[in-house]
Amino acid sequence: MIYKALGGDGAAATVVTAAGDARPGPAVELHDPLELLVPDTEDDYRLTVDPDTGHLGFTSTTEAPYAILKADPYLGARRKQTIPDPAFVVAHHGGPAILERTASVLGCDHRQLRHSWDSLRSQGNMTSVSVLDVLARTLDDPDGPRPGEEGLMLAIGPGVTVEAARLRRT
Template identity: 40%
Template sequence: MGTIHSVVTSFPENYVSQDEISNEIGSIWPDKRKHVDQFHQSSQVKGRHLAIPLADYKNLGDIGDRSSKWLEVAVELQTNNINNLLKKAGLLPSDISLITTTTVTGLAIPTLEARLMNKIAFKPNTKRLPIFGLGCLGGVAGINRVNDYLKGHPTEAALLLATELCSLTFQFQDKSVANLVGTSLFADGSAAVLILGDEHPLAKKGQFKILSGESFFYPNTERIMGWDIVSSGFQIVLSGDVPKIVAENVKPNITEFLSGNKITLSDVGFMVSHPGGPKVLDKISEISDRSSEEFRHSWTSLKDKGNMSSVSVLHVLEKTIEDNRAPNELGLMLAMGPAFCSEMCLIKKV
């Protein structure tokens, strides 16, 4: 079992209010202005960080131009994250054995962690594990995959880097309801997590022990959420059935997952949930029989930062660490994403 030692996040310097974004999109699509305002208000998002200045989005080019911008911003954000994370832990880059990256919003070959190895003094035999396409569940899935590795390498330290610049996927020609909803929710940010093996010297100074993780796949649901890859980049696929899927599938999945660990929801002291959107958060609260207050970090993240895909749940985890939970208290991490599928992780306060 691995241990989550610490989490840091960073965001592009451009922070724009929801009203400013609504006005900009309304000026691009004047015939959709009523719907733009409606979706932007119902999202409950107050403001978002953007990879580039708001006025520059009208000049976004094809998928090559967008990918170049993604890589430039991603390298800057994650360089800051890594330096801050290692400084906090008192580690050197050479102390890291594995770098795992997750994203669903940018393409780069060589991948992001390779670019970072040319800027930061990681050892040449550092292992790299780029993960693309998991979307919103990438934060929890990334923790689970790193934990799987550390089970076999208990003396080592690993990094999970999540980078999502959702705004760079904006499609000017797509006036679908899915894209209108996407412009009201999705935002930009990055997160880095330091995860240690059981026998690492700093493991006892970590925050949460990773007890168990599980993946759940729902057949024939690929049009629920994802992207169509077009010449101008990523065109959003988003169904209104997500809350229904949460009710019908995620609730029994939670029961199954916890039962496999010989506990029930009543044994779980806190939740670390990807925000998704208001309807999704309300449904997760309902199926877990928890008050909205118990998801306050998810709600605050959504309102202050928007939906940052895989980054959001790690931002919520960062805020949960600040709560100073009681020793041995159990927590459940949860996120859903393209396929459609969900990912869960059971953690325990060290």
């Protein structure tokens, strides 16, 4: 029931175009996408389907909040190769413990994750929609990234799956 309440009405959309087709306004370019199923985490946090109703749900173990730490060997090396010192970070928050552990894995400070913390405080965990809320907050921030600055986007989902990309503010 907790997961049904968390993700009950989260919805968002974004427009993805070729770089030459981008419209004026806040935007980022996506580079070096990464999709990773963290080994030995399939049961930590997973999507379920009720066979009678078809309703989706989630189940997790006490290991779920530590999934980002299990991804560290893969993320840490990748981050150091693609963007060793990101100017900004757009991170799906999940919850306070997950966000604290994300900061540890990414080596970033509270200021770099301020939009993730603000989104969590004001909206709660909206499941995958959260990362787009954090991105919008980041791009709308007058003190946010300047054109040409590079950052990192990270989301965590069932499986445990990690999605990441290098961002460049246009």
